[in-house]
Amino acid sequence: MDDSRPNLAPDDADLIGTDAGEVVVIGAGPAGLTAAYQLHKYGIASTILESSDTVGGISRTEVRDGWRFDIGGHRFFTKVPEVEALWHEILPDEDFMMRPRKSRIFYDGKFYDYPLRATNALRNLGIIEAIRCVLSYVWVRIRPPKDQSNFEGWVAARFGWRLYGTFFKAYTEKVWGV
Structure with missing residues (x-):
């Protein structure tokens, strides 16, 4: 298998190389964006449906008058190195701000x-x-x-x-x- 593609679970492998059609992803929060990104890596087309005019879901940060506000109580947190590596692959380091959480x-x-x-x-x-x-x-x-x-x-x-x-x-x- 091509090393540039992520490891697949046995059931997922059945999708690759077949006509899976287009996938609709609901929401442009971290989970939706990750799903669409991974599908793209496999060559599967997807359309993201988002009710807002911006991405991030309730994990996004808004800026107003120079102040940053987290929309929800959600922050990016993982103990899984592969998940963190994926987000570092997607975001430039200057956009991936590490902050302590309380x-x-x-x-x-x-x-x-x-x-x-x-x-x-x-x-x-x-x-x-x-x-x-x-x-x-x-x-x-x-x-x-x-x-x-x-x-x-x-x-x-x-x-x-x-x-x-x-x-x-x-x-x-x-x-x-x-």
Whole structure:
């Protein structure tokens, strides 16, 4: 196989060299742009549909009056060297700005680390609510949610129903509309 092409999973190899037709990519955020770029490397045509007049999705940075504003809480983060190498291949170094990240949740007058850290969350919640959260967590360890194929069940199984209701449910509804 040509070394200039990425490694393929066995099922992906079936697409190469066939008439796959044109692929429609929904969204010009990092995932959509990466998908279109990889398809292009394979010689597969794609059309990107984006509702905005600019790329980046909710990971983009807007500039106004010389100030930079991140549109969403999303930043490029990976521990996978191949993914980082791909983005360095796409973007010139001067456009790939490395910045330390500090995200926090402001809830009930206190800042919580994000992603949540158990010690920080339990300390900030206070003794009574912390006990409720720990008991909720113990309960899901004994009786995990039957359906973990959705966000609610998956998060509840890992953090307990109490923390799901406190932090994850409203955030997900507000940011993602689900």
